[in-house]
Amino acid sequence: MKAYQRKLDIRNGCVDLSHGSGGRAMAQLISGLFHEAFGNEWLARGNDQSAFDVGAGRMVMTTDGYVVSPLFFPGGNIGSLAVHGTVNDIAMAGAKPLYLSASFIIEEGFRFADLKTIAESMGEAARSAGVHIITGDTKVVERGKADGLFISTAGVGVVPDGFDLSAENARVGDRVLISGTLGDHGVAIMSKRQNLAFETEIVSDSAALNDLVAKMVVAGGRGIRLMRDPTRGGLAATLNEIALQSDVGFHLQEEAIPVKPGVAAACELLGLDPLHVANEGKLVAIVAPEVAGAVLAAMRGHPLGRDAADIGEAVADDHHFVQMATSFGGGRIVDWLSGEQLPRIC
Amino acid sequence: MKYADEYRDKEIALGLAKTIRAETHLERPYRFMEFCGGHTHAISRYGLEDMLPNNLRMIHGPGCPVCVLPAGRIDMAIRLAERSEIILCVYGDLMRVPGSQGASLLKAKARGADIRMVYSTIDAIRIAEENPEREVVFFAIGFETTTPPTAVMIRLAEKKRLSNFSVFCNHVLTPPAMQNILESPDIRSIGRVEIDGFVGPAHVSTIIGTAPYEFFAEEFGKPVVISGFEPLDMMQAILMLVRQVNENRHEVENQYSRAVTRDGNLRAKEEVSDIFELRDQFEWRGLGQVPYSGLKLKRAYAKYDAEVRFGMNELRVDDNPACECGAILRGVKKPVDCKLFGTVCTPETPMGSCMVSSEGACAAHWTYGRFRDHQQRRAS
Numbered sequence: 043m044k045a046y047q048r049k050l051d052i053r054n055g056c057v058d059l060s061h062g063s064g065g066r067a068m069a070q071l072i073s074g075l076f077h078e079a080f081g082n083e084w085l086a087r088g089n090d091q092s093a094f095d096v097g098a099g100r101m102v103m104t105t106d107g108y109v110v111s112p113l114f115f116p117g118g119n120i121g122s123l124a125v126h127g128t129v130n131d132i133a134m135a136g137a138k139p140l141y142l143s144a145s146f147i148i149e150e151g152f153r154f155a156d157l158k159t160i161a162e163s164m165g166e167a168a169r170s171a172g173v174h175i176i177t178g179d180t181k182v183v184e185r186g187k188a189d190g191l192f193i194s195t196a197g198v199g200v201v202p203d204g205f206d207l208s209a210e211n212a213r214v215g216d217r218v219l220i221s222g223t224l225g226d227h228g229v230a231i232m233s234k235r236q237n238l239a240f241e242t243e244i245v246s247d248s249a250a251l252n253d254l255v256a257k258m259v260v261a262g263g264r265g266i267r268l269m270r271d272p273t274r275g276g277l278a279a280t281l282n283e284i285a286l287q288s289d290v291g292f293h294l295q296e297e298a299i300p301v302k303p304g305v306a307a308a309c310e311l312l313g314l315d316p317l318h319v320a321n322e323g324k325l326v327a328i329v330a331p332e333v334a335g336a337v338l339a340a341m342r343g344h345p346l347g348r349d350a351a352d353i354g355e356a357v358a359d360d361h362h363f364v365q366m367a368t369s370f371g372g373g374r375i376v377d378w379l380s381g382e383q384l385p386r387i388c
Numbered sequence: 389m390k391y392a393d394e395y396r397d398k399e400i401a402l403g404l405a406k407t408i409r410a411e412t413h414l415e416r417p418y419r420f421m422e423f424c425g426g427h428t429h430a431i432s433r434y435g436l437e438d439m440l441p442n443n444l445r446m447i448h449g450p451g452c453p454v455c456v457l458p459a460g461r462i463d464m465a466i467r468l469a470e471r472s473e474i475i476l477c478v479y480g481d482l483m484r485v486p487g488s489q490g491a492s493l494l495k496a497k498a499r500g501a502d503i504r505m506v507y508s509t510i511d512a513i514r515i516a517e518e519n520p521e522r523e524v525v526f527f528a529i530g531f532e533t534t535t536p537p538t539a540v541m542i543r544l545a546e547k548k549r550l551s552n553f554s555v556f557c558n559h560v561l562t563p564p565a566m567q568n569i570l571e572s573p574d575i576r577s578i579g580r581v582e583i584d585g586f587v588g589p590a591h592v593s594t595i596i597g598t599a600p601y602e603f604f605a606e607e608f609g610k611p612v613v614i615s616g617f618e619p620l621d622m623m624q625a626i627l628m629l630v631r632q633v634n635e636n637r638h639e640v641e642n643q644y645s646r647a648v649t650r651d652g653n654l655r656a657k658e659e660v661s662d663i664f665e666l667r668d669q670f671e672w673r674g675l676g677q678v679p680y681s682g683l684k685l686k687r688a689y690a691k692y693d694a695e696v697r698f699g700m701n702e703l704r705v706d707d708n709p710a711c712e713c714g715a716i717l718r719g720v721k722k723p724v725d726c727k728l729f730g731t732v733c734t735p736e737t738p739m740g741s742c743m744v745s746s747e748g749a750c751a752a753h754w755t756y757g758r759f760r761d762h763q764q765r766r767a768s
C-alpha cells in the first residue's frame with residue numbers, strides 16, 4: 043500500500059475530480075487520509091467490504107446522512123457528528139454499537155486540510171465510542187453540486203437477548219427522563235450560520251451516548267421501555283412521535299426541563315422554541331415508574347447525564363397530545379413544528 | 389424551563405392572577421382584544437388563558453404583519469421573483485405564506501426562483517453589493533416597528549449609490565386597522581363583538597408613541613393599555629384594563645413605560661415620513677380594503693420602489709370562501725367555529741390569514757391551545 047510516488051499536499055492541496063475517479067489519486071486520498079485517521083485492521087486489509095464476527099443477540103442496523111452547514115461548529119464538525127449520530131441511533135435500541143461504514147461525497151475544490159481534520163475527528167469519535175469504521179466510499183462531484191462535503195454513515199450493533207426497546211412501548215404512568223439541557227446543538231449551529239452570527243458561548247452537545255445507555259440499562263433493565271435521541275425536531279417531535287406510536291399522551295412540567303440560559307436567550311431572540319431545536323448528544327427515555335429513580339440516578343452519575351431530569355409522565359389521551367404545565371402557571375400544547383423552524387420577524 | 393427572568397416570575401404571576409380574579413365583577417363580561425400577534429403568541433405559549441377568570445376573554449386581533457398580507461401580494465412577489473434578473477430577499481416567516489392556489493415563495497424557490505432568506509435589512513444591501521449585475525428586491529413587511537429600518541436601508545442604498553436595489557413595500561399601520569375592527573362596512577354582515585378594551589402593541593408604540601391611540605379612547609370610549617410582550621407585562625396590562633372598565637374610565641395607559649413614551653421616537657418618525665406616504669387603500673387578509681392603512685415610497689424615491697421600477701400590477705385573489713378569518717380577526721368567532729379549522733386548515737396547509745404565522749389566532753390556538761376544546765367538550 044505504500045507504492046504511491048507523491049504524498050498528498052495536505053496543507054495546501056484540495057480535492058479535485060481525479061480523487062473520485064478510481065485511479066491512483068483516489069487510492070492515495072483514501073490511504074493517505076482516511077486510513078490514517080480511522081486506522082484499524084479491517085481497513086488495512088484494503089477490501090471493498092469487511093467481514094466481521096457477530097456475537098449472540100439480535101443485530102441492529104441504521105444509516106443516516108449528514109449535510110450540516112456550517113461543516114465546523116463550536117463543539118464539533120460534520121465528521122464527529124456523523125459518528126455520534128449513527129452510534130446513538132444504535133444505542134437507542136439498547137444495543138452495543140460495533141461497526142460503522144462511512145461514505146463521502148466531496149465537492150471538487152474541498153481542502154485536504156479540512157478533510158483531514160474531519161476524518162481525524164471521525165476517527166477520534168469512533169475510538170472513544172468503542173466502534174470501528176470498517177468500510178467506506180469516496181465520490182467527488184463537480185464544484186457547485188454539493189455543499190462542500192456530505193457524509194453518510196451506517197452502523198451495526200448487537201442488542202442483548204430479551205431486550206426490546208420500541209416506540210410503541212410507552213405505558214400510561216411511565217416517566218419521561220431526559221439526559222440534559224435541550225437545544226445546545228441547534229443554537230451552536232445557528233450561531234455560526236452566515237447572516238446570523240451572534241455571540242454565544244454555547245457549544246454543540248454532539249456526543250456518543252452508548253456508554254450512558256449501558257449504565258442506564260444496568261440500573262433500569264427491562265423497566266426501560268424505549269429511548270430516543272431528540273435530534274432534528276427536538277424534544278417536541280420525539281414525544282409527539284412516541285405518543286402516536288404508543289397511543290398515549292404526555293404531561294410535561296416546563297419547570298423541570300433543563301435549558302441553558304444562553305440557549306433560552308438565543309431562542310428568544312430568534313423566536314424559536316428550545317423544545318423544537320435539535321440536539322446531538324441527548325436522549326429521552328420512557329421508563330416504568332418503579333425504575334425511574336434508579337435510572338435517573340445512574341444518568342446523573344455519568345458525565346453525559348449530569349443534568350438529567352424527570353420532566354413528566356405518559357397519560358391516557360386519545361388525542362395523543364403532549365401537554366405542558368408552563369413555568370408560568372398555565373397550560374399549553376407542545377406541538378410538532380410545522381415546516382422548518384424559521385425565525386419570525388416580529 | 390428555568391428562565392431566570394424577572395418578567396416571568398411565577399409567584400408574581402399567580403399573585404396578579406389572584407388580583408385580577410378578585411377585582412373582576414362576576415356578573416359582567418370583560419372582553420379585551422390584544423391587537424398584536426406577539427401578545428397572542430405570549431398568551432398561548434405561557435398558557436395565560438388558564439390563569440384568567442372565565443368571564444374575562446381575550447380576543448385575538450389582526451396584529452401579525454405576515455398574517456394580514458393578502459394572497460395577491462404574495463402572488464405579486466412570486467411573479468417578480470420568477471424574473472431571471474431578480475434576487476428577492478425575504479424574511480423567513482414569509483416563505484410559507486400561501487398565495488393563490490397553494491403557491492408560496494418556498495415553492496417558487498424550489499422551482500428555481502432566486503429567493504434568499506435574510507435576517508435583516510442589511511443583508512439585502514450586502515447581496516445587492518455582491519451582485520451588481522442582478523436586481524435585488526427586498527420584500528419589506530411589518531408594522532410601524534419595522535418601517536424605520538426599511539427607511540434607513542433606502543438611505544443607505546442612496547449613500548452607496550446602489551442602482552440595483554429596490555423595495556417591495558408592504559408596510560402597514562396599526563391604528564387604521566384597529567379602527568376598521570370597530571367600524572367598517574363588514575360589521576353589518578358578520579356582526580360586531582363587544583370589545584371592552586385593547587391591549588396595545590408595545591414595539592409599535594416605541595416608534596409612534598401612545599398618542600395615536602388617544603383617539604380610540606376618546607372616540608370609541610375604549611380603554612387602551614400599551615403592554616410589553618413578557619407574560620407578566622400582559623397580566624399587568626390586563627389588570628389595568630379591568631380597573632379602567634370597573635371605574636368606567638377609557639384612557640390610554642402605558643404599562644410599558646420602560647420603553648414607550650407619549651410621542652415615541654421622533655427621529656424614526658421623521659425618517660419614515662420623509663420617505664413614505666400613505667396609500668389610499670391597502671388590502672388586509674381577513675379585513676379587506678382598509679383606507680389609509682398602508683405605506684408606499686414617495687415619488688422622489690420611485691427608483692427604489694419595486695412596484696414602479698418593475699411595473700408590478702396589483703393582483704387580487706379571493707380567500708377561501710369558507711374561511712372565517714374576517715369574523716375571527718374581529719373577535720366575532722373563535723377558531724373552532726371555522727369549518728376548516730384543523731381539517732383542511734392547519735399550520736402545514738394554512739387556508740386563511742389566521743393560520744399563516746405562529747402568531748395568528750388560529751395557528752396559536754392550534755399549536756398551543758387545542759387541548760382545551762377537548763377538555764371543554766368532556767366537561768360539558
Ligand code: SF4
Pocket residue numbers: 710711712713716723726727728729730733734738739740741742743744750
Ligand atoms: S381555520 Fe383557517 S380557514 Fe378557518 S378562519 Fe382560521 S385561518 Fe381561516
